[in-house]
Amino acid sequence: MKSIRDMSDSEIIESIQSGGLTICVIGIGRIGLPTALSFANSGLSTIGVDINENLVKMINSGNFPLKDEPGYDVIFNKVIHEKKFRATSNFTEGVNASDVIVLSLPTPMDEKNIPDYSALLSVAQKLHDEMSEGKLIIIESTVEPNFVEKDFLEILEGNDKKLKSGKNFSLGVCPETANPGQILNDFERLPRLVGAIDKETQNLIIKIYKHVFTVDLIPMPDCKTANAVKLTTNVFRDLNIAFVNELALIFEKAGIDIMTVLEAAKTKYNFQVHYPSAGVGGPCLPVNSYQMINFAKNFTSKTFGLVEDGRKINEKMPFHTVELLEDALNEINLPLSNSSILVLGVSYKPDVKDIQLSPVEKIVEILQDKGANVLIYDPYFKDSTIFGIKTLDDFVQCLENCNGLIIATAHKDFHNLEPQFLKSKMKNPIVIDSKNIIDQYLAKSVGLIYRGIGRGK
Numbered sequence: 348m349k350s351i352r353d354m355s356d357s358e359i360i361e362s363i364q365s366g367g368l369t370i371c372v373i374g375i376g377r378i379g380l381p382t383a384l385s386f387a388n389s390g391l392s393t394i395g396v397d398i399n400e401n402l403v404k405m406i407n408s409g410n411f412p413l414k415d416e417p418g419y420d421v422i423f424n425k426v427i428h429e430k431k432f433r434a435t436s437n438f439t440e441g442v443n444a445s446d447v448i449v450l451s452l453p454t455p456m457d458e459k460n461i462p463d464y465s466a467l468l469s470v471a472q473k474l475h476d477e478m479s480e481g482k483l484i485i486i487e488s489t490v491e492p493n494f495v496e497k498d499f500l501e502i503l504e505g506n507d508k509k510l511k512s513g514k515n516f517s518l519g520v521c522p523e524t525a526n527p528g529q530i531l532n533d534f535e536r537l538p539r540l541v542g543a544i545d546k547e548t549q550n551l552i553i554k555i556y557k558h559v560f561t562v563d564l565i566p567m568p569d570c571k572t573a574n575a576v577k578l579t580t581n582v583f584r585d586l587n588i589a590f591v592n593e594l595a596l597i598f599e600k601a602g603i604d605i606m607t608v609l610e611a612a613k614t615k616y617n618f619q620v621h622y623p624s625a626g627v628g629g630p631c632l633p634v635n636s637y638q639m640i641n642f643a644k645n646f647t648s649k650t651f652g653l654v655e656d657g658r659k660i661n662e663k664m665p666f667h668t669v670e671l672l673e674d675a676l677n678e679i680n681l682p683l684s685n686s687s688i689l690v691l692g693v694s695y696k697p698d699v700k701d702i703q704l705s706p707v708e709k710i711v712e713i714l715q716d717k718g719a720n721v722l723i724y725d726p727y728f729k730d731s732t733i734f735g736i737k738t739l740d741d742f743v744q745c746l747e748n749c750n751g752l753i754i755a756t757a758h759k760d761f762h763n764l765e766p767q768f769l770k771s772k773m774k775n776p777i778v779i780d781s782k783n784i785i786d787q788y789l790a791k792s793v794g795l796i797y798r799g800i801g802r803g804k
């Protein structure tokens with residue numbers, strides 16, 4: 348059978364439309380699983396490869412693991428029923444049964460904030476050792492510019508001249524930009540960037556992705572530019588949040604309400620609003636800033652000042668949140684030590700069941716270091732142990748037992764919290780609103796001791 352690289356344009360189109368191509372997605376987590384399901388839903392046979400055997404078993408027994416991704420439960424049931432999608436932990440079988448290999452592997456950072464590309468590099472080595480010729484490889488993971496062209500390709504090609512990009516395999520990137528909790532919506536809406544080692548590969552990727560995703564596919568001059576765009580959008584957000592966080596710290600002292608300022612500022616056509624908070628978490632924003640910093644080190648002996656400073660500000664916010672709590676407790680002469688503090692929400696963003704790099708972990712750690720007894724309530728984490736603490740299920744009982752609470756994640760459930768209700772249930776009426784979701788004037792008028800970030804006393 349012809350490899351995808353040897354097919355004519357019409358043969359490729361025919362294979363795509365008849366569902367004759369097989370896709371292998373390696374890494375079927377938060378992003379990789381929805382990606383694989385989208386390929387399968389478009390009629391292409393799709394195999395998901397993952398080292399997590401429990402996940403593979405769960406998927407093959409028909410249990411959808413991403414309950415907080417609306418829409419994909421239905422697609423999952425459909426493609427499993429149609430036998431268009433299956434999972435395996437057998438790398439070689441998945442890869443060699445496929446024409447196209449999509450990599451959605453994790454790219455976290457280590458404890459010193461250095462990007463960790465080990466999953467991609469170990470897969471590059473396995474592809475070198477085990478992949479047959481003629482495949483198209485597409486990296487969707489977020490990596491810094493030049494990683495694909497240098498580190499990844501060097502290992503994939505190896506020294507034995509067995510594999511050569513553009514000769515007996517093709518390589519490109521399509522950095523993923525979807526937001527957890529709304530991946531289906533984003534896959535139907537957000538343009539995708541396509542970079543590749545040569546024009547033919549880029550055209551090939553665009554043809555295949557056009558069949559699966561009904562969005563604009565934007566050709567990039569090369570892989571490094573596509574990856575630079577992905578990092579730029581997320582570093583932009585991280586930095587803008589750092590900017591409003593820094594303003595919040597100053598405005599608090601000056602008696603200026605940051606939320607009033609931002610609501611008015613956003614009436615100006617070229618102001619893009621960002622909001623202050625207890626920090627920035629998740630597998631993307633903090634990591635992407637450190638990837639950019641790591642990338643910049645190759646070109647400047649100086650530090651990448653602005654991005655590094657932004658990180659420092661955002662990493663300071665959990666400490667500031669606890670300072671606000673201590674200040675509020677002080678008003679009723681209660682020390683933080685031995686107080687019971689209820690933390691509402693542990694996810695790094697609203698309405699997802701995900702605690703990766705959540706700043707709430709830092710808040711909990713600081714509270715515990717200061718001797719507080721930490722209680723956790725999160726509608727997405729009932730009956731669980733999070734950050735070493737058993738979560739609580741009875742919200743009212745939590746309120747009755749705490750000396751103060753911190754709203755740490757803006758889950759929808761918390762937006763409806765009535766100040767009067769909190770006042771009537773809480774042992775001590777102390778509310779730290781790190782998401783500024785409660786009406787501060789109402790909160791104060793009913794007698795809550797309220798602090799929001801950037802809102803003053």
Ligand SMILES: NC(=O)c1ccc[n+]([C@@H]2O[C@H](COP(=O)([O-])OP(=O)(O)OC[C@H]3O[C@@H](n4cnc5c(N)ncnc54)[C@H](O)[C@@H]3O)[C@@H](O)[C@H]2O)c1
Pocket residue numbers: 373374375376377378379396397398399402451452453454466469470487488489490523524525526527629630631
């Ligand atoms: N989650 C997001 O919000 C988001 C958004 C856009 C882009 N991204 C990027 O997408 C990539 C994937 O992120 P994610 O959030 O889906 O990660 P994830 O941790 O949810 O999923 C990664 C999956 O890869 C598997 N895996 C790890 N090593 C493997 C190996 N050697 N072989 C096979 N499988 C392996 C893991 O078991 C896991 O199931 C990252 O580069 C991330 O930066 C993530």
